[in-house]
Amino acid sequence: MSDKQSITPILDKVTGPSVLKKFSIDELNRLAAEIRGVLIETVSITGGHLAPNLGVVELTLALHTVFDCPKDKIIWDVGHQSYIHKIITGRREKFSTLRQHMGLSGFPKRAESECDSFDTGHSSTSISAALGLALARDLKKEKNNIIAVIGDGAMTGGMAFEALNHAGHLGTNLIVVLNDNEMSIAENVGALAGYLSRMRTDPKYYKQKHEMELLLKKIPAIGSTVVKAVERIKDSFKYLVVPGMLFEELGFTYLGPINGHDINLTRTILERAKNSRGPVLVHVITHKGKGYKPAEKYPDKFHGIGPFNIQSGRTKSSNKPTYTEIFGKTLCELASANEKVLAITAAMPTGTGLTSFGEKFPSRFFDVGIAEQHAVTMAAGLAVSGFTPVVAIYSTFLQRAYDQIIHDVAIQNLHVVFAIDRAGLVGDDGETHQGVFDISYMRHIPNMVLMAPKDENELAHMLKMAIDYDGPIALRYPRGAGIGVSLEETPEPLKLGKSETIKKGSDITIAAVGPLVYDALEAASILKNKGINAEVINIRFVKPLDEESLLESVRRTGSILTLEEHVLDGGFGSAVMEMLNRHGVNINVKRLGLPDEFISHGSILEIREKYGLTVDNIVAEITQMVSGSVKPKSARKPKINLATQS
Numbered sequence: 001m002s003d004k005q006s007i008t009p010i011l012d013k014v015t016g017p018s019v020l021k022k023f024s025i026d027e028l029n030r031l032a033a034e035i036r037g038v039l040i041e042t043v044s045i046t047g048g049h050l051a052p053n054l055g056v057v058e059l060t061l062a063l064h065t066v067f068d069c070p071k072d073k074i075i076w077d078v079g080h081q082s083y084i085h086k087i088i089t090g091r092r093e094k095f096s097t098l099r100q101h102m103g104l105s106g107f108p109k110r111a112e113s114e115c116d117s118f119d120t121g122h123s124s125t126s127i128s129a130a131l132g133l134a135l136a137r138d139l140k141k142e143k144n145n146i147i148a149v150i151g152d153g154a155m156t157g158g159m160a161f162e163a164l165n166h167a168g169h170l171g172t173n174l175i176v177v178l179n180d181n182e183m184s185i186a187e188n189v190g191a192l193a194g195y196l197s198r199m200r201t202d203p204k205y206y207k208q209k210h211e212m213e214l215l216l217k218k219i220p221a222i223g224s225t226v227v228k229a230v231e232r233i234k235d236s237f238k239y240l241v242v243p244g245m246l247f248e249e250l251g252f253t254y255l256g257p258i259n260g261h262d263i264n265l266t267r268t269i270l271e272r273a274k275n276s277r278g279p280v281l282v283h284v285i286t287h288k289g290k291g292y293k294p295a296e297k298y299p300d301k302f303h304g305i306g307p308f309n310i311q312s313g314r315t316k317s318s319n320k321p322t323y324t325e326i327f328g329k330t331l332c333e334l335a336s337a338n339e340k341v342l343a344i345t346a347a348m349p350t351g352t353g354l355t356s357f358g359e360k361f362p363s364r365f366f367d368v369g370i371a372e373q374h375a376v377t378m379a380a381g382l383a384v385s386g387f388t389p390v391v392a393i394y395s396t397f398l399q400r401a402y403d404q405i406i407h408d409v410a411i412q413n414l415h416v417v418f419a420i421d422r423a424g425l426v427g428d429d430g431e432t433h434q435g436v437f438d439i440s441y442m443r444h445i446p447n448m449v450l451m452a453p454k455d456e457n458e459l460a461h462m463l464k465m466a467i468d469y470d471g472p473i474a475l476r477y478p479r480g481a482g483i484g485v486s487l488e489e490t491p492e493p494l495k496l497g498k499s500e501t502i503k504k505g506s507d508i509t510i511a512a513v514g515p516l517v518y519d520a521l522e523a524a525s526i527l528k529n530k531g532i533n534a535e536v537i538n539i540r541f542v543k544p545l546d547e548e549s550l551l552e553s554v555r556r557t558g559s560i561l562t563l564e565e566h567v568l569d570g571g572f573g574s575a576v577m578e579m580l581n582r583h584g585v586n587i588n589v590k591r592l593g594l595p596d597e598f599i600s601h602g603s604i605l606e607i608r609e610k611y612g613l614t615v616d617n618i619v620a621e622i623t624q625m626v627s628g629s630v631k632p633k634s635a636r637k638p639k640i641n642l643a644t645q646s
Contacts, residue, residue, distance in 0.1 A: 009034055014088050017064040017115065028065070028263050032057045035084055036291040038095065044310045046098045047428060048106050049080035051289035051302040052151075055181050055260075059149075059284055060084040062266035063177070066274060067145055073117035073133050077126035077150035077160075079107035080304070081179070082116075089115035099428040101602030106429060121432025122397070123370045124157025126150050127176055131167045134174045145175060145274055152180040153347060156369030167279045168251020174279045175270075176252070179260065181288040181299075247281045256283030261290065300350050304429075320481040324421055326456040327477065328353030330463050330491060331390060331419075335361055341467060342389045344379055346372045352392035352421050372397055376404035376416070383414040388467055392419040395435025395476065406445055409472050413447045416473075417466040423452070423476035424514065424565035425608070430601030436594050438476055439513075440570030443543040449473040449496070450543040454517040456482035458494075458540075465493035476514070478565070480604075483518060499546035501553070505535030507626055509553045512563040513539050513572045516613070520563055523618035530619075532626050542572050547579055554580070559588040559625055565613060568593040590625055592618065 010031040013019060023031065035057050043050045061084070063074060069089060076082040086104060087095055090113060097103025108116040118129045130148035137144055154160060155178065167174050244254035253276055255269050266284060273280040288303075289295030294313025295302035308315045321329075335341040335357065343357045347370045358365040368375045372393055379389035393401070398420060409416045420442075423435040442450050449469065453459040459477050466473045502517065503524055512520040517538045524534040535553055539546070554560045562573035573591030580587065594611055608614055612621070 011035065011038070011087075011092070014092070016090055017069050017088050020061060020065045020088065023065075025264050028058075028061050032061060032263070033291070035061075035087060038087065038092075039083060040292050040310060042095055042098060043083075043305070044308050046096070046100060047304075047306040047308075048083070048099055049304050050292070051295045051299045052081040052181075053083040054290050054292055054295055055286040055288040056081045056149075056179060057084055057290070058263045059177070059179060059260045059266060059286060060088070062263050062270055063147065063149070064088060065263075065267055066270040067147060070114040070117070072145040072147065073130070074115075074147045074149060075118045075126045075130045075133070076108055076120060077148065077154045078123045079120035081149075081151070082108050085115070086113070089113050099430075099601055101600075101606045103601075105601055107432060121430070122400070123154040124150070124160040126154070127160055127163035127167065130174060130176070131163055131170070131172075134167075134172050135170070138172055145173070147175045147177060149177045149179060152178065154370060156347065156371060158371055158373065164247070164250050164252070171251060171278045173277065175273045176279070176281045177270075178256075178281055178283045179286055180257065180283060181286045244281065244283055252279045252281040254281050254283065256281075257285050258283065260284035260286035318481040320484040321456065322353075322481050323453075323456055323459055323477040323479070324351070324353040326353075326459055326482060326487070327392070327419055327421070327463065328356055330460040332357050332360055334464060334467050334491075335364065338388070338467065339364075340386065340388045342366065342382060342387050344368065344375050344389055344391045346370055346375045346393055346397060348392075348394065348397075351394070352419070354392055372401040373404050376401040377408045379416045380404070380408040380412065380414050383409070383416050384412070388415055388417065390417040390419055390467075392421060394422040394433070395420050395424075395438045396422070396433050399437065399441065402441055405442075405448075405472075410445045410447045413471050415470050417463075417469075418442075418472070418474035419463070420474055420476040422479045424478045425599065425604045426479045427604040427607065428601050431598040434599045435476075435479075436566050436599060438474075439542055439564070439566045439572055442474055442476075443575060444570070445472075447472050448543060449541070451475040451494075451541055452514040452539070453477055454483075454500075454512075454515055454538045454540075455485045457485045457487050460487060460491035461494050462540075464491040465496075468493050469496070478515060483515060494540065497541045497544040497546055499540050499549050500538040501535065501549065502538055503534070503536040505533040505557065507533045507557055507559070508622055509535045509537060509550070509557045509560040510563060510618070510622070511537045511539050511550065511560060511572075511576065513542060514565060516563045516565055519613075519615050519618060522615045523622065526615070526619050527622060530623060532622065534622060539572065542575060545575055545579055547583075550576065550579065551583060551585065554585060554587050559590075561590045561592060561618070561622055561625065563613075563618065564591075564593045565608075566593055567596065569596050588625060590621055592621065 010027055011034045036054060039050065039053050091104060094104050099106045107121045108119060110116050110119055126148040127150060130146045134146040137146065150160060247254045255273060258265055258269050260266055269282055273282050288299040306315050331343060342364045343354050344366045345352045345354050346368055349355050349358055349367050375391055379391045382389045420438050423438055426433045426435060442448055451462045453462050462475045466475055502521060510520040510524065520536045524536050527534050535557055537553060562576050564572040568591050571593055573593055577589055592612060599607060
C-alpha cells in the first residue's frame, strides 16, 4: 500500500452499505474511528444526540455487513442513534445539514432514504413496528430479514414487552438487537452464554433435538414422559446459567451478552441470529459516548446536546435560567414546606429539572422509566392516598398517557399536577417532539385546569397555585431560557381563571398564551406609532377562560387577535371562538398559530418566521384588520368573521 493510499479515508470509499461487506476487520475498525470523528465534528456545530451514536458505531457497521439494506429492514427505536446509519446509506454529503431547516432529520425518515424502514422519534415502538413488517413479509411470502434495534432504556417501556410477548407467541422470524449501554459484561457468564448460544443456533443442534424427540416419542408409554423430563432438566440448567431467561420464556432465542464494540464478534452473532428460526434477541453491550472522553464521562449531558466546544466539551451557555431550571428550583422550595409533594418523571430526571429534587427528597422522587402511562396512573393512586404528585413529562411524551389522564385522574377529579415541559416549538428535533398539541388534548377534558406562564416568574406562581389547588391541573411551559425577569422570593398562587390585562387599548384586543405575550407587547408598541391602540391580555388560563375580561375587552375594541405557539385546530384561539359563539358576540376574529400539519425541524426562529409567529407579522395582520391597508406577510387563512362561522 502506498503512502497516498494509507492516508485515504476509508469513509471516502463508502458509497452505500453494500461496500462494507468488502472491508476487512482492520478497515472496519479504521472506518469506525473516522465516523466518530465526523460525528463529533458535526454535532459540535449542529447539536444533536452525540453519546448514543458514539456508542453504536461498531454495532451499526456490523449490522450493515450482515444484512442487506434496503431489502432487509432495520428499525431504530427512538432513532436518535441512527446517525451512523445515515452516513453509510448515502447521506454523508448532507450530514452537515443534520437537524437544520430543510436538512437531514435527527431521526429516521422514510422520505430521506429507502434504507429508513420506519419513521421514529419516540421510545419503545421498534419491536411492534418490526413485527408488523415481519408479518407483512410473511403474508407476501417474502424472505427478507427484519431487525429492531432497541436500547435498554427503551426496553423499560411497556409497549416493548407487549410486542415481545406477541412476537414470541407468533414465532415468526424476527431479530431484536438489545443495545445495552448500562450493564457490564461478566466474562465467565458471557463465555458460557456464548457457548450455549452457539449450541442453540447451530442447525445441527436443532436437527438432533428434533430427531431425538421423534425417536423418544416412538417408545410406547414412556416416550412423552422422557421428553418432558429431558425438557425440565434442560430448562432447569438454563435457568441456572443462562442470562436473559425472561426472553427465552417469551419465546425468543437469546444470544449474548456480547461486546458490541467488537465488530467481528458482533457480526458473527448477527449471522447466527440471521440463520436462526423464529424470534431471536441479541444482547449487545456498548459504552455510551465511546471515543470522546467528555461524552463518556457525562453521557446524560451528551445524550442530546446543543453546539459545543470539542476540546472542552462545554456548550454555549445562557446567563438566563431555563424554564425547566426554574420549575425544578421552585418545586424543591415548595416541597420543603409541604411533605405531601412528590415528583414523578418518566426516565427524564435531568431533562425535566428534577435531579436536585431527587437528591434532596429521595423517598419522594420516582423515576418510572419510559412508562408515561404507568407514571400517570401511579400518580392517581398517590393522589387518592392524600399526596400531591407532580408529574413532569415533555408535552409530546405526555400524549402517550392520554387515556390515563382522562380515565384515572380526571374522572375521579384527583389532585395530580401535570408539569408539561417542552410545550410549543422545540425546533431541531422536529415533528415527533414539537409540543404543539397539548392545549387541544388537555382543554377538552372535564375537571382539568390548564395554565401557561408568560415568563419564568409567573411559572413559579402557577406551580404554587397548582400545589395548593384541589383537582387535576396542568401548566405548560417552553423549552429553553426564560425571558430573564427577576424572580420574586416567594411565589404566590394566582386567582383561578383570571387573566392579566397588561396594556389597555381601544382598537383591537391581542390575547396571547405563554411567552408570546412579550411579542404581543412589542407589536402593540409598534402599532401605537401607527396610530393603532392595541389592548394586550396575558391569558394565563386556557381553561377556564377568563370570559368576563375577554368579553369586556372585545366589546370595546370590536376585534381580537389570538396568539399561540400551538396548532390552531382545538387550540386557544378555537376556545375563544367557541366562547364568543356561546355569548352571541359578533366581532372580527383572527387567530395566529400553527396550521394543520406536522412541523418539521429547524430553529425555533425559522419556524416562527415560516408560520407568521413574529412581531412583524403580528403588526401586519393587525394593521390589515384595523385599516385594511397593509397585506400581511404570512400566507395564512383569511381572517375569520364569527358571523360566517355558525
